[in-house]
Amino acid sequence: MMAIIIELQKYRAIGTVEECREAMERQKMKKPKREIRGRDLKIGNVTFRAGTTVYLCHSCKKGITGSDDYCRWCGQAIDWSE
């Protein structure tokens, strides 16, 4: 009985069921969305000029760079394989 209570407390500390589900979803690698920019996009120190191909996070649709294994905005794991 005691063990169950401790488990429940741990569970509450992690967050709601919805938060847990979202966190687990982000652990699954997802391919980024390719997009050719219509206008300049600045990500960190890098500026992607209009007309260049950029990648957008599958989950939050924000711009990411090829060196991001995880989305810098939402933590989504990025699958760079073809």
Ligand SMILES: [Zn+2]
């Ligand atoms: Zn994201």
